[in-house]
Amino acid sequence: MKIVVTGTRGIPNIMGGVETHCEELFPRIAAKGYDITVIRRKSYVKDSLKEYKGVKLIDLETPKKKSFEAIIHTFKAIIKAKSLHADIVHIHAIGPALLTPVARLLGMKVVFTHHGPDYDRDKWGKTAKVMLKLGERMGTTFANEVIVISNVINNILIQKYNRRDCHLIYNGVPKPDFCEFPEYFQELGIEKGKYILGMCRFVPEKNLHHLVEAFSKINTYDYKLVLAGDTDFEDDYSRKLKELAKKHGVVLTGFIKGxxxxxxxxxxxxxxxPSSHEGLPIALLEAMSYNLPVIVSDIPANLEIGLNPENYFKVGNVDELAEKLQYNLQNPLQRVEYNMQQYNWDNIAEQVQHIYNSILNNSKK
Known part of the structure; x- marks a missing residue:
């Protein structure tokens, strides 16, 4: 069985939730004997790999322009998949899903993973939002099988398109790697246990500016705020966020992994x-796997995880976030044991494999 994956910038070590998802998922499926090829966007690739943990890698040139790169890359990837005689094209995210009908017309089966209603993201203009909504419709209507990463998304597809056979498969998280890196802490100018962490891309819907503003309002007791991440496209928002962060002494790490x-x-x-929009945030799941206290906005995707009420604050309410931060810093640290069983990547890989097998078995009937 040959499966070609598109809709991701690529793997490994490329920033983004979809990218992390694919980096964890597809090596596990390849290890079970499946022929997996991930089509990468060359402009994001910093290596010369042709294979990663059993997953074949093909790099295609794509213009690095926010509004066009995903759709152009997906079209080229689908054409490449046809030349590779792919049985299944697995498309990730609603923008790339716009081309689901093209893959079907070329005779390939399509699995579409819906990672979230990206048209709700602040970074997109009116035209882009229309195209993203159309992509959601095309993927939901024409894909052979649809995977959703949360009940919130599943309910959207039922209400809007009456598609009731979607597969709910959550994002996963690997086992935590508890480790020491004193040289890195010295480089950043921070101390163990003396900082608050936010990690995500620097885009408007993540609301990192709210976190910086809230942190600036409290008695920090010499704690620091560390923001791990960056942006794909430097714009007014990312520049202003970095300026605000530097003004308040926030530590910026850039994009890091490992x-x-x-x-x-x-x-x-x-x-x-503090996001205003998420599908099912891998960053939050990863923090939970380290038994960390967490403070998150009360958006549906975060509420679905089922944390205690004190872990949530009203999205956009900087004062309430500041109160939560202050309470955390002035009370003893308490590690939390979360139930992470449903976010196990090995189980997730088995569920996706089952979908692939069912598609091929049905096609043989």
């Missing part, structure tokens, strides 16, 4: 995610 990120997760006081 030991640097794991060491920050190991030793932070708490993790904060």
């Amino acid at each position: 030991t640097k990120l794991h060491s920050l997760l190991t030793h932070t006081r708490c993790f904060v995610l």
Whole structure:
């Protein structure tokens, strides 16, 4: 069985929730004997790999322009998939899903994973939002099988398109890698247990400016705020966020993975995610896997995880967020044991494999 994956910028070590999802999922499926090829966007690739943990990698040139790159890359990837005689094209995210009918017309089966209603993101203009909504419709209507990563998304597809056979498969999280990296902490100018951590892309809907503003309002007791991440496209928002962060002494790490990120997760006081939009946030799941206290906005995707009421604040309410931060810093640190069983990547990989097998078995009838 040959499966070609598109809709992601690529793997490994490329920033983004979909990218992290694919980096964890597809090596596990490849290890079971499936022929997996991920089509990468060359402008994001910093290596010369042709294979990663059993997953074949093909790089295609794509213009690095926010409004066009995903759709152009997906079209080229689908054409490439046809030349590779793919049995299944697995499309991730609603923008790339716009081309689901093209893959079907070329005779390939399509699995579409809906990672969230991206048309709700602040970064998109009116035309882009229309195209994203159309992509959601095309993927939901024409894909052979649809995967959703949360009940929130599943309900959207039932209400809007009456598609009731979607597969609910949550995002996952790997086992935590508790580690020490004193040299890195010295480089950042932080101490173990003396900082609050936010990690995500620097885009408007993540509301990191609210976190910086809230942190600036409280008695920090010499704690620092660390923001791990960056932006794909430097714009007015990312520039203003970085200026605001520097004004208030926030530590900016840039995009990090591996030991640097794991060491920050190991030793932070708490993790904060103030987003106004999420599908099912991998960053939050990762923080939970490290038994961290978390403070998150009360959007549907975060509420679905089922944290205690004190972990949530009203999205956009900077004063309430500041109160939660202050309470956390002035009370003893308490690690939390979360139930992470449903976010196990090995189980998730088995569920996706079952979908692939059912598609091929049905096509043989």
